[in-house]
Amino acid sequence: MSTQDTRTLLPVFGSRGLHLFAPLQRDIDRVFADFGREAGRSGFDAPSLDFAETADGVELKLDVPGYKENDISITLNGDVLTVAGKTSTQTEEADKTYHLVERRSGAFSRSVVMPLAVDADKVRASLSDGVLTITAPKAAAMAGKTIAIEAKPASAA
Numbered sequence: 001m002s003t004q005d006t007r008t009l010l011p012v013f014g015s016r017g018l019h020l021f022a023p024l025q026r027d028i029d030r031v032f033a034d035f036g037r038e039a040g041r042s043g044f045d046a047p048s049l050d051f052a053e054t055a056d057g058v059e060l061k062l063d064v065p066g067y068k069e070n071d072i073s074i075t076l077n078g079d080v081l082t083v084a085g086k087t088s089t090q091t092e093e094a095d096k097t098y099h100l101v102e103r104r105s106g107a108f109s110r111s112v113v114m115p116l117a118v119d120a121d122k123v124r125a126s127l128s129d130g131v132l133t134i135t136a137p138k139a140a141a142m143a144g145k146t147i148a149i150e151a152k153p154a155s156a157a
Contacts, residue, residue, distance in 0.1 A: 046108040047085075047132075057118055057137035062110065065130035072127070074134060076120050083132070084109040117141065 050061040062083060064072065072085040086107040118136035125134045 046110050049110055049112070051112055053115055057135065058114060058116070059136075060112065060132075060134040062132045062134075063130060064127070064132050067127070067130075067132075069127055072132060074123075074125055076114075076118070076123055076136075079114045079117070080111050081114060081123075081134070081136070082109060082111040083134070 047062045047064050050059075052059050060081070060083075064085060067085055067087065071087060072083065075082045075084075084107065087105045114136070117139040119139045123134065123136045125132060127133075
């Protein structure tokens, strides 16, 4: 059934041919069109995350613009790595009339399960240009080992 066929089944009102549910349909369309677009404005969302496995271990990159090293904590508990951050509340000045306030403050927490065992003592993190990079090398047991084949003399049959 085509869209045109569906519209003819609905009661039509007025000279523009609007069906009874047109206002509701517009509102639903707007909700789905805007879904996720305003998440950072109405609340506080977690930073974007890239999580990759490398030959040596794992690497995580998070976008954390405006954060300083002391605003972020990183913990490794078993096989779960958690990155948490908090920014201080932005204060508005009383002598100004604000028309829009979009700078955000608040806290976030992101946790990921490590796909392999990592060496907790060698996990490193760096913050540069608003990007937090965390590297975690594979644990020694996971690194792999080359096993030599012993040559045995041929047995006489």
